[in-house]
Amino acid sequence: xxxxxxxxxxxxxxxxxxxxxxxxxxxxxxxxxxxxxxxxxxxxxxxxxxxxxxxxxxxxxxxxxxxxxxxxxxxxxxxxxxxxxxxxxxxxxxxxxxxxxxxxxxxxxxxxxxxxxxxxxxxxxxxxxxxxxxxxxxxxxxxxxxxxxxxxxxxxxxxxxxxxxxxxxxxxxxxxxxxxxxxxxxxxxxxxxxxxxxxxxxxxxxxxxxxxxxxxxxxxxxxxxxxxxxxxxxxxxxxxxxxxxxxxxxxxxxxx
Numbered sequence: 001x002x003x004x005x006x007x008x009x010x011x012x013x014x015x016x017x018x019x020x021x022x023x024x025x026x027x028x029x030x031x032x033x034x035x036x037x038x039x040x041x042x043x044x045x046x047x048x049x050x051x052x053x054x055x056x057x058x059x060x061x062x063x064x065x066x067x068x069x070x071x072x073x074x075x076x077x078x079x080x081x082x083x084x085x086x087x088x089x090x091x092x093x094x095x096x097x098x099x100x101x102x103x104x105x106x107x108x109x110x111x112x113x114x115x116x117x118x119x120x121x122x123x124x125x126x127x128x129x130x131x132x133x134x135x136x137x138x139x140x141x142x143x144x145x146x147x148x149x150x151x152x153x154x155x156x157x158x159x160x161x162x163x164x165x166x167x168x169x170x171x172x173x174x175x176x177x178x179x180x181x182x183x184x185x186x187x188x189x190x191x192x193x194x195x196x197x198x199x200x201x202x203x204x205x206x207x208x209x210x211x212x213x214x215x216x217x218x219x220x221x222x223x224x225x226x227x228x229x230x231x232x233x234x235x236x237x238x239x240x241x242x243x244x245x246x247x248x249x250x251x252x253x254x255x256x
Contacts, residue, residue, distance in 0.1 A: 010036050014045050015059045017185045020245045021105055022057025026192045029055045032105035035089045036181050042069045046089060052079025069093060085147050091154030092177050099177045101184035106173035109195035114141060115171040120198050121207040125214050131190035133222060136215065138164050139191065145171040166191050182242045
């Protein structure tokens, strides 16, 4: 595939991720942004902001602009500019060359739990193993509730996020990183579900972690590659959960 076509397809994928996250209620309106590194370059595709922006759930390729690793806008339609928190994305890309996509969103559940000092608890395993795996790997909490608008704050944020796939921000939201747009998106959805279930559990009473014996069993399974064998590779090469989310977008929208 020609380089131009690769970039075109990546732009579509970033817009698709935005629509998936908006459709699932992971973030509302235009609060949040998805980005992707163009392989082999210092260029980044990122969901734009500005007077002509669209909310995430309605994003199209037009809303995805091109910037470089200094934050300079290289390509954008009139009325569109880089997000205020572009520096958060750039801080991750600079520190972690393996990362090809970064997402920042504002899930209600995360904002509320972190604002109230309620930690995420591994209250389930079999219900959703991928999300509890993220928790066992570590989901750090950035203690400040300010927008990451400059390099200094970006470096400060990365001291907390480090090499993790997800990081919560107190009273603010969360940021995820992945080796692809699909991976970063599915990580977002899994943390979102983990936070949603924790919120409901706290509302009922005192959430209890599943037995350590069960956690050890899942660690053993993950170490043996059990989950990967179950998922396998689809004929399209897509992760089944990503394919599922794409199909959901085709369903008629419910009135909210």
